[in-house]
Amino acid sequence: MLHTPLTELLGIQHPIVQGGMAWVATWELALAVSEAGALGIYGAGNAPPDLVRGQVRQIAQRTQRPYGLNIPLFSPYVDEVLAICVEEGVPVVTTGAGNPAPYLERLKSAGIKVIPVVASAALAKRLERAGADAVIAEGAESGGHSVPVIAAGGIADGRGLAAALALGAAGVQMGTRFICTEECIAHANYKQAILRASERSTMVTGVTVGHPVRCIRNQMARAFDELEKRGASEEEILSFGTGRLRQAAMEGDVTSGSLMAGQAAGLVHDIVPARELVERTIREAEEAMDRLASCCRGEGS
Amino acid sequence: MLHTPLTELLGIQHPIVQGGMAWVATWELALAVSEAGALGIYGAGNAPPDLVRGQVRQIAQRTQRPYGLNIPLFSPYVDEVLAICVEEGVPVVTTGAGNPAPYLERLKSAGIKVIPVVASAALAKRLERAGADAVIAEGAESGGHSVPVIAAGGIADGRGLAAALALGAAGVQMGTRFICTEECIAHANYKQAILRASERSTMVTGVTVGHPVRCIRNQMARAFDELEKRGASEEEILSFGTGRLRQAAMEGDVTSGSLMAGQAAGLVHDIVPARELVERTIREAEEAMDRLASCCRGEGS
Numbered sequence: 272m273l274h275t276p277l278t279e280l281l282g283i284q285h286p287i288v289q290g291g292m293a294w295v296a297t298w299e300l301a302l303a304v305s306e307a308g309a310l311g312i313y314g315a316g317n318a319p320p321d322l323v324r325g326q327v328r329q330i331a332q333r334t335q336r337p338y339g340l341n342i343p344l345f346s347p348y349v350d351e352v353l354a355i356c357v358e359e360g361v362p363v364v365t366t367g368a369g370n371p372a373p374y375l376e377r378l379k380s381a382g383i384k385v386i387p388v389v390a391s392a393a394l395a396k397r398l399e400r401a402g403a404d405a406v407i408a409e410g411a412e413s414g415g416h417s418v419p420v421i422a423a424g425g426i427a428d429g430r431g432l433a434a435a436l437a438l439g440a441a442g443v444q445m446g447t448r449f450i451c452t453e454e455c456i457a458h459a460n461y462k463q464a465i466l467r468a469s470e471r472s473t474m475v476t477g478v479t480v481g482h483p484v485r486c487i488r489n490q491m492a493r494a495f496d497e498l499e500k501r502g503a504s505e506e507e508i509l510s511f512g513t514g515r516l517r518q519a520a521m522e523g524d525v526t527s528g529s530l531m532a533g534q535a536a537g538l539v540h541d542i543v544p545a546r547e548l549v550e551r552t553i554r555e556a557e558e559a560m561d562r563l564a565s566c567c568r569g570e571g572s
Numbered sequence: 573m574l575h576t577p578l579t580e581l582l583g584i585q586h587p588i589v590q591g592g593m594a595w596v597a598t599w600e601l602a603l604a605v606s607e608a609g610a611l612g613i614y615g616a617g618n619a620p621p622d623l624v625r626g627q628v629r630q631i632a633q634r635t636q637r638p639y640g641l642n643i644p645l646f647s648p649y650v651d652e653v654l655a656i657c658v659e660e661g662v663p664v665v666t667t668g669a670g671n672p673a674p675y676l677e678r679l680k681s682a683g684i685k686v687i688p689v690v691a692s693a694a695l696a697k698r699l700e701r702a703g704a705d706a707v708i709a710e711g712a713e714s715g716g717h718s719v720p721v722i723a724a725g726g727i728a729d730g731r732g733l734a735a736a737l738a739l740g741a742a743g744v745q746m747g748t749r750f751i752c753t754e755e756c757i758a759h760a761n762y763k764q765a766i767l768r769a770s771e772r773s774t775m776v777t778g779v780t781v782g783h784p785v786r787c788i789r790n791q792m793a794r795a796f797d798e799l800e801k802r803g804a805s806e807e808e809i810l811s812f813g814t815g816r817l818r819q820a821a822m823e824g825d826v827t828s829g830s831l832m833a834g835q836a837a838g839l840v841h842d843i844v845p846a847r848e849l850v851e852r853t854i855r856e857a858e859e860a861m862d863r864l865a866s867c868c869r870g871e872g873s
Contacts, residue, residue, distance in 0.1 A: 433864065
């Protein structure tokens with residue numbers, strides 16, 4: 272068992288947050304992760320309010336444990352989805368793709384814990400002052416904060432969790448790793464593509480249109496990259512990309528679909544139940560800490 | 573004190589390797605770092621053989637402790653410099669920018685420990701089989717190796733060291749952090765630019781010509797980037813970049829010079845003697861490990 276300010280803040284057993292990936296982080300996965308003692312997250316993506324409400328209820332009816340909802344702030348339904356969170360009593364909201372400051376008070380006054388994803392120390396500090404309960408730091412930045420920092424990006428096992436805690440984080444968020452669980456409804460072809468990937472298999476597309484996305488290099492990713500390189504219009508690029516994640520994650524089209532995944536794909540080697548993954552991650556982290564302690568006692572050599 | 577397979581392999585006190593940065597990792601810095609119980613490295617860069625021999629002798633005459641030499645394999649003097657290492661009995665050679673397999677046997681048979689910088693797990697495994705004594709892994713890849721892995725990139729303090737050990741590394745290499753030591757001969761303006769930098773202050777240039785370099789964003793870096801973006805010829809780009817690091821590091825020109833630095837620049841806040849830096853880093857790592865241990869004991873909350 273690892274106790275940190277994050278387990279305390281959220282009332283969870285393990286300092287692990289599941290990423291709220293659109294399309295693949297459905298109620299089935301979120302429920303399984305929360306029941307395993309970590310924080311399961313339903314990824315609302317751009318989904319319409321009715322669908323979101325249905326998903327939230329599936330989780331709420333089946334567990335007494337904390338769970339969360341992730342909303343990317345570019346969703347056309349941000350206001351409606353946040354209203355649903357208040358109405359349905361969603362315990363935790365994580366936000367991506369923007370600055371959630373305008374929504375903080377409304378959510379906080381409803382008793383919801385709000386955890387924004389931040390890409391810089393400066394934004395993290397602004398959001399702390401504005402009342403965020405914790406922050407999810409993508410990349411190397413962590414520590415020096417007054418609220419718990421959740422490290423994200425490149426983490427897929429207990430060594431990564433131990434490393435994040437050593438850096439001063441209070442927990443981790445794992446996205447790609449949770450796609451390869453039995454409860455995740457992603458298409459088997461998508462999961463297999465992650466299993467096959469090495470740490471060099473991914474690339475970033477979409478930088479030119481302001482939506483950088485890391486995905487496994489395939490025909491679609493190469494074509495998208497070509498389009499960006501030859502200076503295609505933003506409209507052409509966005510229209511080319513629309514629906515591609517669904518195509519891969521739901522239909523299993525690993526050629527023309529977008530196989531969104533982090534570099535951590537190279538660390539994913541099996542498909543297991545979410546509970547087994549969470550418990551194994553904690554066990555590995557404890558082993559890593561034991562190994563560290565043995566360095567201090569001079570047993571490392 | 574932290575004992576790991578790396579301290580054992582090299583006969584050093586602390587599992588810290590100083591990066592062999594061209595121009596700034598001179599004999600003065602390497603000597604100070606080795607005398608502090610870590611591994612100091614002279615960065616040969618493209619320097620001509622006579623200069624290299626003089627630098628190596630300055631170190632060898634002043635310390636009984638292990639030290640190393642870094643040679644980027646694009647140097648026009650690779651053969652001469654490696655011959656000097658054999659003749660002068662340099663204990664450790666680290667290599668960058670290429671595959672050192674052709675040189676391994678010659679160095680190993682002279683009793684030199686060879687530690688290549690690798691950018692992928694596949695290359696690391698090939699070089700292990702070829703006889704490398706350890707590898708320096710830039711980026712997230714570490715673990716699963718039969719030789720010690722030294723983590724590099726983004727590390728500038730003891731939390732980073734503890735995190736790297738948790739991931740399975742046997743030690744770390746720090747480059748940017750060591751520039752801000754009293755013994756480093758880099759120009760005061762260059763050091764100040766690193767102190768002022770945040771984690772968002774750097775950018776990568778040179779990708780189009782196959783020499784990616786991370787540096788602090790300044791007029792030079794922006795102009796270089798523009799040149800690449802408008803598809804200038806490789807010749808034009810390389811000629812524009814020539815001498816820029818020297819201009820920043822030696823002459824202190826922080827506008828037109830190239831301020832090479834990692835993202836870890838955001839973690840560097842003071843200029844201290846190398847010994848103080850090494851000892852502080854170890855102390856911070858031990859503190860991070862104590863904090864981790866308290867999470868296991870349930871004191872984290």
